[in-house]
Amino acid sequence: MKWMATCKETTERASRAMDERLPIGDRVAMRLHLAICTNCRHFTQQLQDMRRLFRTETTANDEMSGLPPEARRRIATELQNKLAP
């Protein structure tokens, strides 16, 4: 048993911690590593930065584009067919 987790293992735990509560052993191993590793501290911060960016990313830049007219016509026809075959 190694006494200290590697960066690679720590990134796996940090990523998983974004999705679920880690088991206590993993949590401790991750915190111990983070206490001494600047790179991994930056990494965990970046995971959170990315999430924030994705979730707050407004649709501003694709606000311009919507359902293409051709698709809209096709869907309208499908709806029509469904009710009046």
Added chain:
Amino acid sequence: MNTLDAHRWLADHGDYLFRVARRQLHSDALAEDAVQETLLAALTAQARYAGDASPRTWLTGILKHKIVDLIRRQLREVEIPRDADGEEAVDSLFKQDGHWAEPLRPWGNPQTEAELSQLRRVLGECAERLKPVMAQVFSLREVAGMETEEICKELAITPTNCWVMLHRARLFMRQCLELNGFGKAGAA
């Protein structure tokens, strides 16, 4: 009630549903399919629409299931990259002993509208470069905010598989953002 409503939904919410779907499916064609299937399903289910949610909320709820269905279908067709390129890409980030190959720098906090819009563009481009199915699973989690457990269950993949895909997608996206200049400005 019926076709009139459905055509109205298409007119009023078609663009919105399309944009929501495209952000998660990363494909115009699939997003069009998702909108079509949503409206057809809504037509069938409209008797059950109690009217206590706004039509948009109700339709978006149906859309979410259609998006998951489309991703699940793709998962069946496409072999999930297990080890091949994913593993290599991950390994290249670390040295043999499991430490970072390159030092990491903290990212600055993009503030101005110009920085943010540049970043949105890069985010989109990076997501395009992920394997489609990986980008889709990643978006269900990070964009749509679905719980991982729900994602695995809906897509019928094992939690391990799901989690490996998410982890690789995150490593890739982080790397891609940096390669495209994100974070450099903060360090300069």
